[in-house]
Amino acid sequence: MKANAVTASYKRWAPVYDSVFGRLLHEGRQRAAGHATARGGEVLEVGVGTGLALPLYGPGVKITGIDFSAEMLARAEEKVRQHGMENVTLRQMDAQKLDFPDASFDTVSAMHVLSVVPDPEQALSEIARVCRPGAHVLITNHFAADKGALKLAERLIQPLQHHLGWQADFPIARVLGDPRLRMVERRPLPPLGVMTWLVLERI
Ligand SMILES: C[S@@+](CC[C@H](N)C(=O)[O-])C[C@H]1O[C@@H](n2cnc3c(N)ncnc32)[C@H](O)[C@@H]1O
Numbered sequence: 001m002k003a004n005a006v007t008a009s010y011k012r013w014a015p016v017y018d019s020v021f022g023r024l025l026h027e028g029r030q031r032a033a034g035h036a037t038a039r040g041g042e043v044l045e046v047g048v049g050t051g052l053a054l055p056l057y058g059p060g061v062k063i064t065g066i067d068f069s070a071e072m073l074a075r076a077e078e079k080v081r082q083h084g085m086e087n088v089t090l091r092q093m094d095a096q097k098l099d100f101p102d103a104s105f106d107t108v109s110a111m112h113v114l115s116v117v118p119d120p121e122q123a124l125s126e127i128a129r130v131c132r133p134g135a136h137v138l139i140t141n142h143f144a145a146d147k148g149a150l151k152l153a154e155r156l157i158q159p160l161q162h163h164l165g166w167q168a169d170f171p172i173a174r175v176l177g178d179p180r181l182r183m184v185e186r187r188p189l190p191p192l193g194v195m196t197w198l199v200l201e202r203i
Pocket residue numbers: 006010021025029046047048049050052066067068069072093094095096110111112113116117118
Protein backbone atom coordinates (compact mmCIF):
# COMPACT_ATOMS: atom_id res chain seq x y z
CA MET A 1 0.00 0.00 0.00
CA LYS A 2 1.17 3.56 -0.73
CA ALA A 3 0.90 6.10 2.12
CA ASN A 4 -0.86 8.81 0.08
CA ALA A 5 -3.39 6.29 -1.29
CA VAL A 6 -4.14 5.14 2.29
CA THR A 7 -4.68 8.73 3.44
CA ALA A 8 -7.02 9.49 0.52
CA SER A 9 -8.88 6.23 0.96
CA TYR A 10 -9.68 6.72 4.69
CA LYS A 11 -10.69 10.33 4.08
CA ARG A 12 -13.37 8.83 1.80
CA TRP A 13 -14.24 5.96 4.20
CA ALA A 14 -14.55 8.11 7.35
CA PRO A 15 -18.18 9.31 6.93
CA VAL A 16 -19.53 5.83 6.08
CA TYR A 17 -17.06 3.53 7.88
CA ASP A 18 -19.28 2.73 10.88
CA SER A 19 -22.30 1.88 8.70
CA VAL A 20 -20.27 -0.44 6.45
CA PHE A 21 -17.88 -2.11 8.92
CA GLY A 22 -19.52 -1.55 12.33
CA ARG A 23 -21.52 -4.77 12.68
CA LEU A 24 -19.50 -6.74 10.14
CA LEU A 25 -16.30 -6.68 12.21
CA HIS A 26 -17.89 -6.31 15.66
CA GLU A 27 -16.97 -9.73 17.08
CA GLY A 28 -13.23 -9.21 16.63
CA ARG A 29 -13.38 -5.80 18.30
CA GLN A 30 -15.41 -7.20 21.19
CA ARG A 31 -12.98 -10.07 21.65
CA ALA A 32 -9.99 -7.70 21.63
CA ALA A 33 -11.56 -5.22 24.05
CA GLY A 34 -12.58 -8.07 26.40
CA HIS A 35 -9.10 -9.62 26.28
CA ALA A 36 -7.38 -6.27 26.93
CA THR A 37 -9.79 -5.41 29.75
CA ALA A 38 -9.19 -8.78 31.45
CA ARG A 39 -5.42 -8.17 31.34
CA GLY A 40 -5.73 -4.59 32.66
CA GLY A 41 -3.09 -1.86 32.59
CA GLU A 42 -2.11 0.24 29.57
CA VAL A 43 -3.57 -0.51 26.15
CA LEU A 44 -2.45 0.85 22.78
CA GLU A 45 -4.89 0.59 19.88
CA VAL A 46 -2.95 1.01 16.63
CA GLY A 47 -5.13 2.27 13.76
CA VAL A 48 -8.00 3.09 16.11
CA GLY A 49 -9.99 4.44 13.15
CA THR A 50 -13.40 5.85 14.08
CA GLY A 51 -13.08 4.35 17.57
CA LEU A 52 -15.67 1.59 17.16
CA ALA A 53 -13.90 -0.56 19.80
CA LEU A 54 -13.48 2.20 22.39
CA PRO A 55 -16.89 1.84 24.15
CA LEU A 56 -16.28 -1.95 24.42
CA TYR A 57 -13.38 -1.69 26.91
CA GLY A 58 -13.99 -1.78 30.63
CA PRO A 59 -13.26 1.30 32.76
CA GLY A 60 -10.21 -0.32 34.43
CA VAL A 61 -7.82 0.08 31.48
CA LYS A 62 -6.03 3.17 30.20
CA ILE A 63 -6.33 3.31 26.41
CA THR A 64 -4.22 5.22 23.90
CA GLY A 65 -5.55 5.18 20.34
CA ILE A 66 -3.43 6.28 17.39
CA ASP A 67 -4.30 6.71 13.72
CA PHE A 68 -2.78 8.43 10.72
CA SER A 69 -6.09 9.73 9.34
CA ALA A 70 -7.37 13.03 10.78
CA GLU A 71 -10.85 12.30 9.41
CA MET A 72 -11.09 8.85 11.08
CA LEU A 73 -9.66 10.24 14.36
CA ALA A 74 -12.21 13.08 14.40
CA ARG A 75 -14.95 10.44 14.56
CA ALA A 76 -13.15 8.60 17.34
CA GLU A 77 -12.90 11.88 19.28
CA GLU A 78 -16.65 12.36 18.88
CA LYS A 79 -17.28 8.91 20.43
CA VAL A 80 -14.92 9.65 23.33
CA ARG A 81 -16.88 12.85 24.03
CA GLN A 82 -20.29 11.17 23.62
CA HIS A 83 -19.42 8.29 25.98
CA GLY A 84 -17.46 10.51 28.41
CA MET A 85 -14.46 8.16 28.27
CA GLU A 86 -11.86 9.78 30.51
CA ASN A 87 -9.56 6.75 30.22
CA VAL A 88 -8.93 7.30 26.47
CA THR A 89 -6.24 9.45 24.80
CA LEU A 90 -6.18 9.82 21.02
CA ARG A 91 -3.18 10.93 18.94
CA GLN A 92 -2.47 11.30 15.24
CA MET A 93 0.56 9.10 14.59
CA ASP A 94 2.14 6.72 12.09
CA ALA A 95 2.06 3.07 13.19
CA GLN A 96 5.47 2.65 11.55
CA LYS A 97 7.06 5.27 13.83
CA LEU A 98 5.42 5.18 17.25
CA ASP A 99 6.15 8.14 19.49
CA PHE A 100 6.26 6.13 22.76
CA PRO A 101 9.19 4.90 24.87
CA ASP A 102 10.16 1.21 24.80
CA ALA A 103 8.08 -1.13 26.99
CA SER A 104 5.12 1.24 27.50
CA PHE A 105 2.09 -1.06 27.06
CA ASP A 106 0.57 -4.27 28.50
CA THR A 107 -1.64 -4.92 25.44
CA VAL A 108 -1.46 -3.61 21.88
CA SER A 109 -4.30 -4.18 19.45
CA ALA A 110 -4.00 -3.84 15.68
CA MET A 111 -7.40 -4.48 14.11
CA HIS A 112 -7.64 -4.46 10.32
CA VAL A 113 -4.62 -2.18 10.06
CA LEU A 114 -1.60 -4.37 9.22
CA SER A 115 -2.88 -5.04 5.68
CA VAL A 116 -3.28 -1.26 5.30
CA VAL A 117 0.08 0.20 6.39
CA PRO A 118 2.77 0.44 3.68
CA ASP A 119 5.34 -1.50 5.77
CA PRO A 120 3.63 -4.00 8.13
CA GLU A 121 6.96 -5.51 9.30
CA GLN A 122 8.10 -2.05 10.46
CA ALA A 123 4.75 -1.44 12.21
CA LEU A 124 5.12 -4.80 14.02
CA SER A 125 8.69 -3.99 14.96
CA GLU A 126 7.46 -0.74 16.53
CA ILE A 127 4.64 -2.61 18.28
CA ALA A 128 7.15 -5.14 19.70
CA ARG A 129 9.35 -2.27 20.89
CA VAL A 130 6.58 -0.52 22.85
CA CYS A 131 5.32 -3.78 24.42
CA ARG A 132 6.34 -4.67 27.96
CA PRO A 133 7.76 -8.20 28.37
CA GLY A 134 4.80 -10.61 28.45
CA ALA A 135 2.49 -8.08 26.74
CA HIS A 136 -0.12 -9.39 24.30
CA VAL A 137 -0.51 -8.13 20.72
CA LEU A 138 -4.08 -8.67 19.49
CA ILE A 139 -4.48 -8.82 15.73
CA THR A 140 -7.70 -9.11 13.76
CA ASN A 141 -7.32 -9.16 10.00
CA HIS A 142 -8.19 -10.87 6.77
CA PHE A 143 -5.27 -12.96 5.50
CA ALA A 144 -4.80 -14.40 2.02
CA ALA A 145 -6.66 -17.67 1.43
CA ASP A 146 -4.67 -20.72 0.25
CA LYS A 147 -7.24 -21.85 -2.30
CA GLY A 148 -10.85 -21.78 -3.49
CA ALA A 149 -13.38 -19.07 -4.30
CA LEU A 150 -11.99 -16.69 -1.68
CA LYS A 151 -8.54 -16.80 -3.26
CA LEU A 152 -10.10 -16.03 -6.64
CA ALA A 153 -12.09 -13.12 -5.15
CA GLU A 154 -8.92 -11.73 -3.54
CA ARG A 155 -7.13 -11.90 -6.90
CA LEU A 156 -10.00 -10.08 -8.60
CA ILE A 157 -10.20 -7.20 -6.12
CA GLN A 158 -6.44 -6.88 -5.51
CA PRO A 159 -5.96 -4.33 -8.39
CA LEU A 160 -8.37 -2.03 -6.49
CA GLN A 161 -6.25 -2.05 -3.31
CA HIS A 162 -5.28 1.63 -3.44
CA HIS A 163 -8.89 2.63 -3.91
CA LEU A 164 -10.27 0.22 -1.26
CA GLY A 165 -7.57 1.07 1.29
CA TRP A 166 -6.27 -2.43 2.10
CA GLN A 167 -4.36 -5.34 0.57
CA ALA A 168 -6.87 -8.13 -0.12
CA ASP A 169 -4.29 -10.94 -0.53
CA PHE A 170 -2.20 -10.11 2.55
CA PRO A 171 -0.12 -13.15 3.61
CA ILE A 172 -0.26 -14.11 7.31
CA ALA A 173 3.52 -14.74 7.20
CA ARG A 174 4.01 -10.96 7.11
CA VAL A 175 2.79 -10.64 10.71
CA LEU A 176 4.53 -13.71 12.12
CA GLY A 177 8.16 -12.85 11.42
CA ASP A 178 9.23 -10.70 14.37
CA PRO A 179 11.37 -12.88 16.71
CA ARG A 180 10.20 -10.88 19.76
CA LEU A 181 6.54 -11.87 19.17
CA ARG A 182 5.46 -15.50 19.66
CA MET A 183 2.02 -16.67 18.47
CA VAL A 184 -0.07 -18.05 21.35
CA GLU A 185 -3.56 -18.15 19.77
CA ARG A 186 -5.08 -18.28 16.29
CA ARG A 187 -8.75 -18.75 15.37
CA PRO A 188 -11.24 -17.77 12.66
CA LEU A 189 -13.63 -14.86 13.12
CA PRO A 190 -16.87 -13.82 11.38
CA PRO A 191 -18.04 -13.11 8.79
CA LEU A 192 -17.85 -16.80 7.77
CA GLY A 193 -14.38 -17.28 9.22
CA VAL A 194 -12.95 -14.90 6.63
CA MET A 195 -11.22 -12.87 9.37
CA THR A 196 -8.58 -14.20 11.76
CA TRP A 197 -7.92 -13.55 15.44
CA LEU A 198 -4.27 -13.76 16.52
CA VAL A 199 -2.65 -13.28 19.90
CA LEU A 200 1.13 -12.76 19.91
CA GLU A 201 3.08 -12.60 23.16
CA ARG A 202 6.07 -10.29 23.63
CA ILE A 203 9.02 -12.45 24.70
C1 LIG B 1 -9.66 -0.67 8.09
S1 LIG B 1 -9.42 0.67 9.19
C2 LIG B 1 -9.54 -0.17 10.78
C3 LIG B 1 -10.03 0.74 11.87
C4 LIG B 1 -10.31 0.05 13.21
N1 LIG B 1 -9.12 -0.57 13.75
C5 LIG B 1 -11.42 -0.97 13.06
O1 LIG B 1 -11.16 -2.17 13.20
O2 LIG B 1 -12.53 -0.55 12.78
C6 LIG B 1 -7.67 0.96 9.06
C7 LIG B 1 -7.20 2.15 9.84
O3 LIG B 1 -5.77 2.19 9.81
C8 LIG B 1 -5.37 3.54 9.70
N2 LIG B 1 -3.99 3.61 9.20
C9 LIG B 1 -3.57 3.37 7.95
N3 LIG B 1 -2.24 3.54 7.85
C10 LIG B 1 -1.82 3.91 9.08
C11 LIG B 1 -0.56 4.24 9.62
N4 LIG B 1 0.57 4.20 8.88
N5 LIG B 1 -0.49 4.58 10.92
C12 LIG B 1 -1.61 4.62 11.68
N6 LIG B 1 -2.83 4.31 11.23
C13 LIG B 1 -2.94 3.96 9.94
C14 LIG B 1 -6.40 4.13 8.75
O4 LIG B 1 -6.41 5.55 8.80
C15 LIG B 1 -7.68 3.48 9.26
O5 LIG B 1 -8.27 4.26 10.27
